[in-house]
Amino acid sequence: MEYxxxxxxxxxxxxxxxxxxxxxxLDNVNLQLEKGKIIGLLGPNGSGKTTLLKxxxxxxxxNSGEILVDGISPSEQTKALVSYLPERxxxxxxxxxxxxxxxxxxxxxxxxxxxxxEMLTKxxxxxGQKYKSLSKGTKEKVQLVLVMSRRARLYLLDxxxxxxxxxxxxYILNTIVSNYAEDATVLISTHLISDVEKVLDEFLFLKxxxxxxxxxxxxxxxxxxxxxxxxxxxVFKC
Amino acid sequence: xxxxxxxxxxxxxxxxxxxxxxxLSGKLKKGERVKxxxxxxxEASVNxxxxxxxxxxxxxxGLVTVQRTSGRQVTEEDEVINKARGKLAxxxxxxxxxxxxxxxxxxxxxxxxxxxxx
Numbered sequence: 001m002e003y004x005x006x007x008x009x010x011x012x013x014x015x016x017x018x019x020x021x022x023x024x025x026l027d028n029v030n031l032q033l034e035k036g037k038i039i040g041l042l043g044p045n046g047s048g049k050t051t052l053l054k055x056x057x058x059x060x061x062x063n064s065g066e067i068l069v070d071g072i073s074p075s076e077q078t079k080a081l082v083s084y085l086p087e088r089x090x091x092x093x094x095x096x097x098x099x100x101x102x103x104x105x106x107x108x109x110x111x112x113x114x115x116x117x118e119m120l121t122k123x124x125x126x127x128g129q130k131y132k133s134l135s136k137g138t139k140e141k142v143q144l145v146l147v148m149s150r151r152a153r154l155y156l157l158d159x160x161x162x163x164x165x166x167x168x169x170x171y172i173l174n175t176i177v178s179n180y181a182e183d184a185t186v187l188i189s190t191h192l193i194s195d196v197e198k199v200l201d202e203f204l205f206l207k208x209x210x211x212x213x214x215x216x217x218x219x220x221x222x223x224x225x226x227x228x229x230x231x232x233x234x235v236f237k238c
Numbered sequence: 239x240x241x242x243x244x245x246x247x248x249x250x251x252x253x254x255x256x257x258x259x260x261x262l263s264g265k266l267k268k269g270e271r272v273k274x275x276x277x278x279x280x281e282a283s284v285n286x287x288x289x290x291x292x293x294x295x296x297x298x299x300g301l302v303t304v305q306r307t308s309g310r311q312v313t314e315e316d317e318v319i320n321k322a323r324g325k326l327a328x329x330x331x332x333x334x335x336x337x338x339x340x341x342x343x344x345x346x347x348x349x350x351x352x353x354x355x356x
Contacts, residue, residue, distance in 0.1 A: 038285060170240065170283060178280050198240070198249055198284045218248035218288070227245035 002071060004154050004185040005033040005056055010065035012051050012209075025051040027209035028065070033185055033202075035153075038176065040196055041189040042228075043206030044236050049189040050087060052206070053156045056187070057084040070153055080109070083152035087159045089139055093132035097125060097142055104146050116149035119175065123168065137164045144172060155186040161195065173199050193229040203228055205235060240283030249284060253292035254299070261301050261312055262323050272302055272310040 010029040016022045025048045033039055041049050054060040055067050058074030069078040091100050097120065104111045120127060123141055125134075134142065140163045147155065157176075161169045169192070176186060177199050190196055197217055205213035212235070217228050224231055243252045260266045272293075273281075279289040293310060296302045300318045302310045313319065338348050 037287075174280065174283055177283070177285060178276070198243060198282075198288070201285055201287050218250055218291070221246065221248040225246050230245060 002035075003032045003068075004035045004070060005031075005187065006066075006068045006071075007031050007052075008066040008068075010052075010055070010067050011063050012048075012055060012060065013063050024209050026055070026062075029209070029211055031204065031211055031214060033187065035183045035185050037201040038186040038188070038199065040193070040200045040203045040228075041187055041206065042191075042193060042203055042232055047206040048209040049206055050158055051209075053084070053158050053187065053189060056154070057082055057156055059084075081153040082156060083108075083147050083150040083154070084156045085143060085147040085158055085160055087162075089143070091131050091139075091143065091146075093130075095131050096127065097129050097131065097134075098127040100131065100142065100146060101127065104149070108150050110151040111146075112149050112151060116145050119145045119149065123171070137168070140164055141168065141172070148175060151184075153184055155184065157186065157188045159189055159191075161190065161192055166195075169195055193232055194227065197228050205232070207236070240281070250288050250291040250295060253282065253284065253289065254295040257292065257296060258299065258301055258322065258326075262319060262326060266312050268312055268316075268319070269314045270312045271308065272312060274309055 007029045010026055011024070012026040014023045014025055027048075029048075029052065041052065043049050051060065055062055056069060056074065058079055067073065070081055072078055074082075095103070101113055101116055104116070105113050117127070120142070123145070125138060125142060125145075131139065131142070140160070144157070144160050147157070155176075161172055164172065173196065176188075188196065188200070200217060202214065202216050203220070204211055215223075220226065220228050220231050226234070241253075241256065243249050257266070257272075266272070272278075275286055275289045275293060279286040282289065293302065297304065297310075299322065300315075301313055301322060303313055304310055335348075
């Protein structure tokens with residue numbers, strides 16, 4: 001069986017200094033993500049969610065172990081397959097929205113411009129607007145539209161709905177569910193568990209850089225009689 | 239906006255129960271074609287795989303049948319539907335009786351109330 005994303009004994013450290021030791025961001029992570037699934041990456045702050053996404057996107061290099069996207073380790077080759085949404089603004093603030101579309105068309109062969117334009121219209125975003133004149137939530141929407149309009153094999157979304165209003169959240173989640181290709185995999189890191197619970201196939205719980213649970217929402221409900229949100233609060237109680 | 243679900247039961251079971259209710263009440267008619275999994279998933283705003291599982295549950299209950307070329311349709315067998323209706327009524331009556339007993343009502347009192355309210 002071929003997995004879209006596979007990690008074998010994956011470790012990533014961030015070096016310390018004279019005041020504190022090295023930080024283990026990911027500690028022996030083993031996981032396999034099948035194609036066609038939407039997976040939620042959950043965990044408290046500092047549990048290694050972003051590190052995992054960045055490793056898969058090829059922005060960080062692991063210290064030991066292996067990470068494979070479609071069977072190959074992250075490289076230029078996988079960057080054509082992976083659509084990554086960072087948690088920060090990555091677009092040039094002085095660009096117009098239409099210019100960001102041009103940029104994505106130039107960069108990515110799999111970018112579907114028509115789809116992006118259709119989604120922008122639906123969200124009421126005018127493509128003549130300058131990126132820096134947009135509100136925080138609207139900026140996030142534009143970035144997400146760009147990232148989701150690629151026909152990628154693996155989508156890595158780091159906190160995609162954090163700053164957007166609940167109504168738009170529903171629209172975005174529906175877009176993710178209805179638009180992704182059947183053989184694509186979506187990995188979403190988020191804290192808004194109750195919003196994403198019913199649209200996701202599987203959940204990964206990360207704690208101190210380790211995977212503590214890999215299960216589906218219905219399994220969690222069946223086993224513990226709780227929603228994923230409630231179960232998360234119990235597992236990570238402070 | 240999608241359908242609303244409670245926090246305890248698995249979502250696929252809640253969907254199956256809801257669609258079963260639609261079939262038993264006749265909102266979905268006998269022999270009617272059931273919408274596709276993708277369409278329904280979008281309507282409920284749930285994952286298509288969850289909707290697929292709910293459909294399999296309904297198939298297992300015998301309430302929908304798979305048509306090889308044209309998707310799924312509501313069963314045409316009255317017997318299956320009547321049986322499911324009976325089962326649902328029994329479940330509800332059991333729960334209701336337990337609750338009323340807990341509140342200290344006698345059988346006669348409840349029957350009187352039912353006769354007034356029906």
